[in-house]
Amino acid sequence: MTFLQLNDLKIHFPTDDGLVRSVDGLSFQLERGKTLGIVGESGSGKSVTSLGILGLHKGGRAKISGEIWLDGEELVSASPEHVRSLRGKKMAMIFQDPLSAMHPYYTVGDQIIEAYRIHNNVSKKVAKKHAIDMLGRVGIPQPDRRVDSYPHEFSGGMRQRAMIAMALSCDPELLIADEPTTALDVTVQAQILDLMRDLQRDFNAALIIITHDLGVVAELSDDILVMYGGKCIEYGSADDIFERPEHPYTWGLLGSMPRLDREVTERLLPIKGSPPSLINVPSGCAFHPRCAFEPRTGGKGSTLVPDLVETEGGHLVRCHLSREERRDIWATEIKPKLES
Amino acid sequence: MVTYIIRRLIGALAMLFVVSAVTFSIFFVVPRLAGVTPDDMANRYVGRAATAANVQATAQKLGLYDPVVVQYGRWVKGVFVGSEYDYGAGVEHCPAPCLGYSFVTKQPVWPDLVDRLPVTLSLAAGASVIWLVIGVSVGVLSALKRRSIFDRGAMIIALAGVSLPPFFTGLVALSLLSYGLGITAPGGAYVPLSENPAQWAYSLILPWLTLAFLNAAAYARLTRAGMLDTMGEDYIRTARAKGLKESKVIGKHGLRAALTPIVTIFGLDVGILVGGAILTENAFSLQGLGKYATTAIAANDLPKIMGFTMLAAFFIVVANLIVDLLYAVVDPRVRLS
């Protein structure tokens, strides 16, 4: 049985202005020990998805449908209390910007101890020892001293390490990292990514990395899911996405990847326009207003919602262009530019 | 932390000194600049049948002919070592801290203030506990049940509470509850705590509620806003993601942060209150510091006004100090700076 499986997950928020379709029919699978990268711009629904898996939308205004299977249990229909008992233990999350994600009034140690003791009936002393262990494992020097520090006394990278220590404190089987490196500078980013890769191996957890930056997932992910307007528009192995991408949006993302040999600001294939409104989703393909190849769809782009179709061995694409057209465009128009 | 405390203490003392100098100037220098002579000032404290000789003798006795600096020096000296006052049949020593000697009631000010302090403290303590508990709980519930009927109702009542002055709510409450239904004590009732705790609480429950209503309303609004802000913070999401029970998320993570500004304001409010809950004490005829102040002002009894101002300033400065220290305890980020 698949460890994590989402079937047609929809998370909608009713607002005064209308229904916000943050996640609109998302499905994917993930096995233990594997890493899935979810990539998209802000507002694409990737963070909402991760919070949805953790059950953090329960009891709020969100309307949730579809299925989330975790290790044989369906979570959408499960009681909030049961999902809570899984949170932090079976599945844990690493948030971006640990300065705001950690409580400013409690020491780092206290926050890890708290996370540990929720799911483990141990004394504070034992929990503290565990917290020091965890801090050591994520590479914080002098963990027995730093355990009593407050978040604001840590550097950004240290905070992120502490955050990871907290998430891993209960040995979770599913770990979701939401933009784990966005708030960090480039060298620290690499260290954190290395750390996560090592830890994932040690813990044999399923890992979901959520990011707007394809570069982050390039080396870590087994599979990559590209989200746009609450939907999956391309899914495949890391090789599929980096070597044989078929969706114009993915091409755009690849074009905006910062590369060490170029100025970060320089964009090869800029994506025009801004992410779609989730209330008034564009008719047809949600990406069509920004798509340079929309004219080649013969008008279908603005009228018909394309299906997510398997193009080849597990590589899925949601596009009106034919497989041949896409491969042709990639090979003749896009790839040469990226490699130049 | 120690230097932080020492720095704050020195600041507090300096503040008290400045307050005393400014207050003294307001009452003794400004009138002189406006052309009021020492005789005019003495005129307030002689009887309505006084002769010019009486007025001058009084001005002499009160030292009003001396330069203002000398008078201020005498006052400061009195605070530290005490002063002497002629009461006709002899001379009375007003022991330190002699905050002055009332020209009108012929009493040293300090014992008066000490006499009245328990009333004001009782009022402030009871009312502040009530308003803090009610205000914070209503505020938290309102924030958690945002846009519910409870929230809307509570906020309308809170708006009324903030807008209605205690001399109005106090009199209405007395009319309805004390004289109409007879379930609460009438105005002016006060039994010291040491005498009979049950009677003490009974006599003060209406003033407490009246004063608490005003502040509970303000605190409910503050808490609600603070709670709404806090519950939207990332660290609350983190706490939930850890699998923490919602009650603990609110109680341990949400309230702790939302209450920090409330603690600050609460400290100052209690300080101001101990300095004299003027309107409430007047509405309920409670012989506390606030009532003392209004009476002194009505009688133009400068030493009393001066003494009261200093005591009130003292409490506010102390409250400020406590808040500063408390803040450092509550919010670790403050300790660094």
Next chain:
Amino acid sequence: MKKKALVVSAAGAVLALGLSACGGGGTSTPAATEGGGSTSAPSAGAAGFNAGLENVTNPSDAKGGTLKMAVTEDWDSIDPGDTYYGMSWNLLRIYGRPLVTYNPAPGAKGRELVPDLAESLGVSSDEGKTWTYKLRAGLKYEDGSPITSKDVKYAVLRQLDKETFVNGPTYFNDWLDLPKDFKSVYKTPDVNTDSAIETPDDQTIVFHLNKPYSGFDNFAALPATVPVPQAKDTGIKYRDHVMASGPYMFETVEQGSRYVLVRNPNWDPATDPIRKALPDKYEISLGVEANDLDNRIIAGDLHVDIAGTGVQPAALGSIQADPALRERADNPVSARTWYISILNDNPPLDNVECRKAVIYAADRVGLQNAYGGQLAGDIATSLMPSGIGGWKKLDLYPTGSGDEAKAKEALTACGQPNGFETTMTFRSDRPKEQAAAESMQQALAKVGIKLTLKGFPTSEYFTAYAGKPAYTKANGIGLATNGWGADWNDGFGFLSQIVDSRTIREAGNYNLSVKDPAIDALVDKAFGTSETAARDAVWGEIDQKVMEGAYVLPAVYAKGLLLRGKGVTNQFVTGAFDMYDYLALGVQQ
């Protein structure tokens, strides 16, 4: 000088409620009947609106209970030698006994003087310059020690020290034939004062005046004659423990907040024919919020508002609306006049015709409305209020809404046909005085008199502004709101401090404008006239001269609306103070 009333409430609520209450008439009662005990026989069952003006309401001789009294602020002092408030003079008689006091009886009978410590009223000799009183036998203080005439002498002498006892009146200072080297009992304790007061034995006291005064019994009724034992005198601190000579003594003294009085075991009713001493206890609360005080009296939680000047506007409304409450109300005329002084120092108001123009032009009805309307009092035609002996209704000026024609005539006569400009002061914290000033501004503008209004706080009004001639002259003050209540209800008690130009001093004056040698001469004449009716007539003449000289513009003779307490017995308004008499009260059990 006046007994000070708590104007906080006085300025408040007064109400006529239709009936023209006890009215004026110069019926001055002949000096007291011989002996004490002239309490009027209670006319049983008197009840309803104004029942307390002429009757003893709810009469009873039942003893016991606690009488609860309250007042919005403190008064000057409970030391009988240091107090100048009417309510205090009324109240202190429950713990202190002067030589002579007012008959505890309703209405005009309450103005009669009856002997108290003394066996009889004063016996005068030396053409009214010597007055002799004999004390009753068996008088004791609360500690059981005997009261002697020497204690009365000491009490009178000690309060002459106005540097220590600043509050009381100065009648004894002015009239006693004191030796030159006497300063005060504290500074010159060894000076022989027999030239002023002699005590040939422990029962007898003889006063020697420096000029004759036929009404000396009024002095003997001053609180200054309440005995003080020299050994117990602590100067200004005596107020912390006043030795009781009356039926009640202080159990608790919390200055500024509370007094409790209990029975004085050493008071012997056989020595005191005028006091019933019915309650077991008096509880007096100070500093009670004014509206709350009214509410508590309405509810029955309190019995008496000591101030005795009337209820607040809020309670006034309740009383008008509720017939049952109206039944408990009395609407006496107070011995108080609200008026406007017309200062004659600065031109053109030094000309009598210009002053008259002001009076003619004034809107008298508008002024009445400013002070609270018909409810607050009747339009005054003179300075002296109608309850005072010698008062007669004057008709020198119209009392309508202003007579422009006559005002213009007067203006022409004073050489200012087009009017003039002047400044009017008022007490800025008294809305009624502000309204009065505004009414004057409007009315006078019609005849070309332009008023600039200036408000000052009450506490500084007389000491630094309106009552300080140096200020009024320099700043061209022409008009000033003013008000006066009687020290006691006769012409001397009301007028002497506000019409005698010789009382005017550097600052703190209440007489702002009456400076007329003819009036001064009449005041002297009144002092020397021993026959009461003739003396009252002189005061009436003075009142008329004040109006002829147009020195003041009278606004209203004030009235107060008082509320009788629930379960209070023997409650009635005494003509001596125009408030409830505090000697006779009891509590229903």
